[in-house]
Every structure is written in C-alpha cells, then in structure tokens.
Amino acid sequence: xxxxxxxxxxxxxxxxxxxxxxxxxxxxxxxxxxxxxxxxxxxxxxxxxxxxxxxxxxxxxxxxxxxxxxxxxxxxxxxxxxxxxxxxxxxxxxxxxxxxxxxxxxxxxxxxx
Amino acid sequence: xxxxxxxxxxxxxxxxxxxxxxxxxxxxxxxxxxxxxxxxxxxxxxxxxxxxxxxxxxxxxxxxxxxxxxxxxxxxxxxxxxxxxxxxxxxxxxxxxxxxxxxxxxxxxxxxxx
Numbered sequence: 001x002x003x004x005x006x007x008x009x010x011x012x013x014x015x016x017x018x019x020x021x022x023x024x025x026x027x028x029x030x031x032x033x034x035x036x037x038x039x040x041x042x043x044x045x046x047x048x049x050x051x052x053x054x055x056x057x058x059x060x061x062x063x064x065x066x067x068x069x070x071x072x073x074x075x076x077x078x079x080x081x082x083x084x085x086x087x088x089x090x091x092x093x094x095x096x097x098x099x100x101x102x103x104x105x106x107x108x109x110x111x112x113x
Numbered sequence: 114x115x116x117x118x119x120x121x122x123x124x125x126x127x128x129x130x131x132x133x134x135x136x137x138x139x140x141x142x143x144x145x146x147x148x149x150x151x152x153x154x155x156x157x158x159x160x161x162x163x164x165x166x167x168x169x170x171x172x173x174x175x176x177x178x179x180x181x182x183x184x185x186x187x188x189x190x191x192x193x194x195x196x197x198x199x200x201x202x203x204x205x206x207x208x209x210x211x212x213x214x215x216x217x218x219x220x221x222x223x224x225x226x227x
Contacts, residue, residue, distance in 0.1 A: 034215050043117075043203050043218035044156075089155070091215075098163055099144050099209040101216060105155040 012110045019080045021107045023073040023090035032093035034101065035064060035075045039086045047075070047088075077109075085111045115139055119204050119219035126194040126226045134189040134222050136204030144207045145187040146171075146216065147179060149200040156203065162187055194226045 013019045025033070031052035036044035050057045050064045050073075057064050063076040073090050087108050091101040117138045126132055136145065147159040158171030160179040168179045176198060178190045187206075191198060201223050205216035 032214055041221075043205075043220045044216075045218070046215045049213070049215060093214045098161065098169070099207055099214055100158065100161070101214070103156040105153065 009105070010108045010110065012112060013080050014112050015080060015082060017080055019075075019077040019084070019109055019111075021075045021077075021088050021109065023075075023104055025071050025073060025090075025092050027092065027094075028068070028071060029095065030092045031095065033064070033066065033073050034091045034093070035062075035073075036089040036091060036103075037084075037086045038089065038106070044089060080109075080111050082111050082113060085109055117204055117206055117217050117219035119202075119222050121222060122220070123223050124225070126191075126224065128194060128196060128226060130194050131190070131192050132194065132224075133191075134202055134204075134224075136187045136189070136206075136219060137185055138187075138204075138206040138217070139185060140206060140208065140217065141184070142206035142208040142217070143184075144209065145181065146205045146207075147177070147187065147189045148203045148205065149173065149198075150203060150221075151200050159189065159202075194224075196226045198224065199226045200224060 034049045035047040037047050038044040048059045048064050050066050061078045065074045087106040089106045090104045094100045120135045146161040148156040157173045159177050162168045162181040165184040180188045201221050203221050204219045207216045
C-alpha cells in the first residue's frame with residue numbers, strides 16, 4: 001500500500017548548524033506534500049508544503065526539496081535554534097475526495113546548545 | 114480565532130468506562146478527523162467526516178464511535194474503554210479545494226485507561 005516514511009528517527013545537531021530531515025514516499029502519483037512540526041505536548045503544526053510541479057520551496061529558515069525521480073522529500077532548517085527541537089512529520093496527500101493525509105512516523109530533532 | 118479546540122486535555126478512565134472527547138473548530142472547515150498517536154507508530158486515523166451528518170471509518174476504528182451533528186463539532190466516543198486505548202488523541206480539520214490540503218490540529222487529549 002501507499003506509505004510515507006522517514007530515514008532517520010532521531011537527528012541531533014548543534015545550535016547554529018543546518019538540519020536536514022529526510023522522508024521517502026511510495027506513491028509516485030502523489031502531487032502534494034506537507035511538513036509538520038510537533039513540539040512536546042502539542043499538536044502538529046503546519047510548516048511548509050510543496051506541490052509535485054515544484055522541486056523546491058522556501059519559507060522562513062526552512063526549505064523543502066522534492067525529488068520525484070527517487071520519491072524523496074527533505075526539510076532543511078537553516079541556523080537551527082533550540083526552539084526547533086521537535087518531532088517533524090512529512091505527510092502525503094492521498095489525492096482523494098476525503099482529503100486524507102498519510103503521515104510518516106516522525107523524526108525527532110534535538111538541538112544541542 | 115481559537116482554531117481547533119479539544120476537551121478534555123487529560124483523562125484517566127477505568128477499564129469498561131465510557132467517555133466522549135469533544136472537538137470544536139471555528140474555521141468553517143468541512144472536513145474533520147480523529148487520530149490517535151502512539152510511540153513509534155505515528156498518527157493513525159480513527160474516523161473522519163467530510164461534512165455535517167456524515168462519518169466514515171479510518172484505519173483503526175474498532176472500539177470507537179463518532180458523531181458530527183453540527184459542522185463545527187466532531188465527537189469521539191469510547192463505549193467501553195480498554196487499556197489498548199491509552200493514547201494521545203488528536204482532532205484535525207481541513208477545508209480542501211482552496212489549494213491547501215493541510216490540516217489544522219488541536220492540542221490533543223491524553224487518555225489513560227487503567
């Protein structure tokens with residue numbers, strides 16, 4: 001079946017470094033992807049999205065890259081800060097009328113001071 | 114705007130007890146969802162609704178029931194709680210068709226069944 005997964009369950013970085021969180025997806029027909037951030041004790045929050053007709057999209061300190069050839073998605077966080085410590089999920093839109101998102105299991109980003 | 118509000122935030126139940134989790138959204142979203150989140154398993158869809166008066170089963174519906182009598186509210190019921198239902202429950206809503214298919218999530222309900 002269709003699935004969304006993450007390569008690394010935990011990523012530890014030094015404050016000020018850049019972070020890269022990866023995600024693999026299996027449905028080559030998917031045309032919309034989202035990254036969510038979930039801080040401890042809170043619900044997931046939308047960070048950035050990207051459509052399949054794009055390779056790259058930038059937000060504030062975050063960039064999402066999409067490689068459709070290898071079905072890979074990544075989230076880059078520039079100058080990582082302690083406030084970036086959280087679990088990051090990628091999600092894949094199923095494209096159906098029910099608007100279901102398929103979530104990965106998440107990567108924990110730990111920022112070391 | 115409050116967004117998506119879940120009540121209660123925490124609850125401890127004894128096995129066999131029943132309870133209802135309430136989700137309310139003030140964004141006029143058509144679609145609403147209930148997920149459970151367990152360590153190492155990510156978010157799993159329990160039930161969802163694509164409009165007032167409609168509900169459908171998700172990935173893990175057993176042991177749960179839902180109702181969407183009003184557009185802004187989506188209720189999740191546990192008729193006879195079991196320890197396997199110990200989890201964090203998240204409600205989400207969305208309004209597809211405007212180019213953004215993302216969800217807005219509530220802050221969660223942490224449920225422990227003993």
